[in-house]
Amino acid sequence: MLPRNVGIIGLGYVGLSLVKSLCDKGYRVLGVDIDSERVEELVGSKSPNESISSSDLKRFIGADLFHATTDPTLLKDIDTVIIAVPTPLSEDGEADYKFLVNACDLISSHLKADALLINESTSHPGTLRDLIAPIVIKSRGDRAKDIKFACSPERVNPGDVVFSHGNTPRVVSGLDNHAKERVRDFYADFVDHIFVASTPEVAEMSKLLENSFRLVNISFINEINDYCVSQGIPVREVIQAASTKPFGFMPFLPGPGVGGHCIPVDPAYLLQDAAEKGKALPLLEKALQSNRSRSSQITSFLKTELGSLKGKKVLIEGVTYKPNVTDTRETPAEPLLESLTAEGAQVHWHDSLVQNWNKSESSRVSDNKWDITLVLVLHEDSDVSELIRHSELIFDFTGKLPIDSGKVRLI
Numbered sequence: 001m002l003p004r005n006v007g008i009i010g011l012g013y014v015g016l017s018l019v020k021s022l023c024d025k026g027y028r029v030l031g032v033d034i035d036s037e038r039v040e041e042l043v044g045s046k047s048p049n050e051s052i053s054s055s056d057l058k059r060f061i062g063a064d065l066f067h068a069t070t071d072p073t074l075l076k077d078i079d080t081v082i083i084a085v086p087t088p089l090s091e092d093g094e095a096d097y098k099f100l101v102n103a104c105d106l107i108s109s110h111l112k113a114d115a116l117l118i119n120e121s122t123s124h125p126g127t128l129r130d131l132i133a134p135i136v137i138k139s140r141g142d143r144a145k146d147i148k149f150a151c152s153p154e155r156v157n158p159g160d161v162v163f164s165h166g167n168t169p170r171v172v173s174g175l176d177n178h179a180k181e182r183v184r185d186f187y188a189d190f191v192d193h194i195f196v197a198s199t200p201e202v203a204e205m206s207k208l209l210e211n212s213f214r215l216v217n218i219s220f221i222n223e224i225n226d227y228c229v230s231q232g233i234p235v236r237e238v239i240q241a242a243s244t245k246p247f248g249f250m251p252f253l254p255g256p257g258v259g260g261h262c263i264p265v266d267p268a269y270l271l272q273d274a275a276e277k278g279k280a281l282p283l284l285e286k287a288l289q290s291n292r293s294r295s296s297q298i299t300s301f302l303k304t305e306l307g308s309l310k311g312k313k314v315l316i317e318g319v320t321y322k323p324n325v326t327d328t329r330e331t332p333a334e335p336l337l338e339s340l341t342a343e344g345a346q347v348h349w350h351d352s353l354v355q356n357w358n359k360s361e362s363s364r365v366s367d368n369k370w371d372i373t374l375v376l377v378l379h380e381d382s383d384v385s386e387l388i389r390h391s392e393l394i395f396d397f398t399g400k401l402p403i404d405s406g407k408v409r410l411i
């Protein structure tokens with residue numbers, strides 16, 4: 001059988017999760033990344049994150065299924081090339097396409113004449129048609145005529161033990177029918193269900209809808225939470241009760257604000273695109289603002305409840321953006337730490353999966369008797385009884401701590 005070659009541009013959370021799924025299926029994968037340290041690590045079978053294990057890397061490299069490189073010229077024989085580079089926000093909160101543009105610049109002239117180029121990076125509707133394809137076409141001139149352009153917005157959920165690439169349906173599309181067929185056939189080989197969207201814009205927009213939907217609902221349930229807390233109504237029981245309705249309700253849980261590379265970021269891409277097209281999305285805008293001001297809402301709440309926070313020893317437990325991952329991007333712990341510090345609190349943090357973050361090291365829970373512990377995230381190996389032992393008072397955002405200790409309050 002011919003080797004089934006795939007190139008992946010960007011070897012981060014998404015890129016490496018694809019490496020795992022594709023190599024498991026017997027594909028030969030060439031991974032291209034501009035970060036030479038990352039590539040060196042990977043070549044040495046060392047995994048940088050939980051998307052792939054070091055032992056899987058070793059196995060795939062040993063079987064000649066995976067090769068990581070900084071050299072884009074090696075793409076010349078590759079049939080299918082997937083772009084999975086960051087689409088973050090810039091310092092001033094704007095959509096930042098520089099990684100995507102740079103990736104297109106890097107690979108354009110090295111693509112095989114009839115390569116299928118798929119964008120998996122999250123982006124606004126029109127990105128494939130108006131940004132990616134023109135860069136490649138401009139760079140290749142006549143040599144661009146047989147390149148097929150497609151997109152399939154990534155849906156991977158790092159750390160999820162139930163949903164992986166295989167059982168998470170894919171939305172795909174392409175700039176023409178041939179591209180649509182090729183992208184459908186490519187994913188159908190390792191994904192159970194494929195939805196072929198009529199245009200790339202539908203596929204791109206579906207991703208922004210998914211994450212905007214979550215942002216709006218999370219912001220809403222945080223608002224409901226704060227009201228219920230003020231009235232002494234246990235909000236999680238309210239949600240449990242409402243969830244017994246078998247139609248028309250979907251539960252979302254309150255928390256310290258939503259973090260990660262997607263939910264607080266993607267809606268900003270949509271808002272910017274809408275604004276550029278002269279359209280306002282005020283509800284989404286409000287949800288984004290509400291998420292961004294969550295830390296100051298929490299600090300105000302603590303001040304109302306406890307008085308001045310000056311000099312209080314505060315421990316933030318869990319600085320990743322969700323349980324059982326090491327990813328701290330856009331973590332709500334950061335603005336919360338800043339806002340509490342601005343009130344004069346002595347804020348430390350602890351996370352069993354993170355050693356260094358925010359230019360400091362994880363504290364030991366047993367280092368202190370904490371006046372206030374704020375539990376933002378609990379991992380599987382988090383030691384709840386140690387937290388209770390070393391804290392005077394705990395505010396629990398996870399709903400997982402036992403409230404019968406008398407020290408724990410839900411927030």
Ligand SMILES: NC(=O)c1ccc[n+]([C@@H]2O[C@H](COP(=O)([O-])OP(=O)(O)OC[C@H]3O[C@@H](n4cnc5c(N)ncnc54)[C@H](O)[C@@H]3O)[C@@H](O)[C@H]2O)c1
Pocket residue numbers: 009010011012013014015032033034035038084085086087099100102103104106120121122123153154155156157158261262
């Ligand atoms: N992480 C997730 O859970 C997730 C889920 C769904 C969608 N996404 C989307 O997928 C995309 C990738 O996210 P990620 O979390 O994997 O990012 P990441 O930061 O973990 O990894 C991206 C990799 O791309 C590399 N890179 C940057 N510029 C490059 C270039 N010009 N050429 C080659 N490599 C380059 C970086 O060095 C890095 O290794 C983003 O658009 C993100 O929004 C992420």
